[in-house]
Amino acid sequence: MNKLIKKADVLIEALPYIRTFKGKTVVIKYGGHAMTDAPLKERFAQNVVLLKYVGLNPVIVHGGGPQIDQMLDRLGMVAKFRHGVRVTDAATMEIVEMVLAGRINMEIVDLLNRHGGQAVGLSGKDGGLMLTKPLTAKAWAESIEKDLDSDGSDADFGFVGDVKSIDPTLLLKLQEDNYIPVIAPIGTDREGNTYNINADLVAGAIAAALKAEKLVMLTDVKGIRDANGRHLPTVSRKDVQRMVKRGTISEGMLPKVHACLDALAGGVGKAHIIDGRTPHAILLEIFTHKGIGTEIVA
Ligand SMILES: Nc1ncnc2c1ncn2[C@@H]1O[C@H](COP(=O)(O)OP(=O)(O)O)[C@@H](O)[C@H]1O
Numbered sequence: 008m009n010k011l012i013k014k015a016d017v018l019i020e021a022l023p024y025i026r027t028f029k030g031k032t033v034v035i036k037y038g039g040h041a042m043t044d045a046p047l048k049e050r051f052a053q054n055v056v057l058l059k060y061v062g063l064n065p066v067i068v069h070g071g072g073p074q075i076d077q078m079l080d081r082l083g084m085v086a087k088f089r090h091g092v093r094v095t096d097a098a099t100m101e102i103v104e105m106v107l108a109g110r111i112n113m114e115i116v117d118l119l120n121r122h123g124g125q126a127v128g129l130s131g132k133d134g135g136l137m138l139t140k141p142l143t144a145k146a147w148a149e150s151i152e153k154d155l156d157s158d159g160s161d162a163d164f165g166f167v168g169d170v171k172s173i174d175p176t177l178l179l180k181l182q183e184d185n186y187i188p189v190i191a192p193i194g195t196d197r198e199g200n201t202y203n204i205n206a207d208l209v210a211g212a213i214a215a216a217l218k219a220e221k222l223v224m225l226t227d228v229k230g231i232r233d234a235n236g237r238h239l240p241t242v243s244r245k246d247v248q249r250m251v252k253r254g255t256i257s258e259g260m261l262p263k264v265h266a267c268l269d270a271l272a273g274g275v276g277k278a279h280i281i282d283g284r285t286p287h288a289i290l291l292e293i294f295t296h297k298g299i300g301t302e303i304v305a
Pocket residue numbers: 038039040041070072225226227228230231232233255256257258259260261
């Protein structure tokens with residue numbers, strides 16, 4: 008009996024959050040490192056569908072970096088990165104689009120639908136959702152606060168893009184009809200060139216365009232660590248800026264925190280970085296007092 012009462016207590020703990028977030032949008036970035044085994048993927052889908060059923064509007068933006076690497080390897084092609092960005096020539100772009108907008112996007116849509124959601128797969132190309140521009144080495148250096156020229160590697164990234172603008176009309180229409188949009192980080196410019204975009208950047212831009220209540224990034228670490236390796240449950244915009252300057256935040260965490268700060272500046276309520284390998288990470292972060300990851304507050 009006690010066990011059953013505890014179960015009810017857990018549901019009740021979620022009540023104030025369900026009330027607060029009812030009707031609000033939550034953009035979830037599902038990183039390739041968080042898509043590990045099948046049971047974890049099922050739990051991800053259950054979490055997202057539950058959010059929808061209790062009245063939130065989840066929007067998924069997915070990555071798939073490790074899965075692109077695997078496919079390139081199978082085809083005998085070599086994955087090349089410079090400053091955390093995949094150098095994307097025309098042949099690599101074809102594979103990136105096939106893996107992200109094809110395989111991974113469809114897999115997530117299928118998972119959500121099997122768990123009772125009504126998911127729709129998109130890329131930035133659909134319905135004029137996203138306009139893309141080439142990402143120059145200079146712009147990237149500025150965004151990760153590094154001087155790329157100083158180490159002699161300011162060469163072009165190829166078909167790598169940055170978000171120029173988002174038109175949320177299609178997403179709002181889908182939300183109105185109760186669909187869950189699942190977005191691959193691929194877009195075009197006005198000339199029709201296809202670009203590969205870091206999924207963190209796309210998630211941040213979409214969260215800002217939708218003025219989402221929350222941006223939740225699922226990755227493969229517990230959240231942000233301080234200089235002594237201690238987990239930080241809450242950080243402010245200023246804390247993050249200081250940590251970036253000191254080099255405490257580096258590598259793959261840089262585009263993530265930049266996307267989070269941009270989203271907050273664009274009107275998003277809170278950004279969260281959580282370990283997507285923890286079962287039920289999304290529900291634990293959104294519906295419990297303590298949360299499990301790092302929240303970044305404006
Ligand atoms: N201060 C920090 N706190 C936590 N992780 C950090 C920090 N600085 C750098 N990192 C690195 O960022 C990585 C997360 O980025 P990445 O692996 O690119 O994520 P994803 O593939 O999910 O987009 C972590 O594995 C960690 O090595």
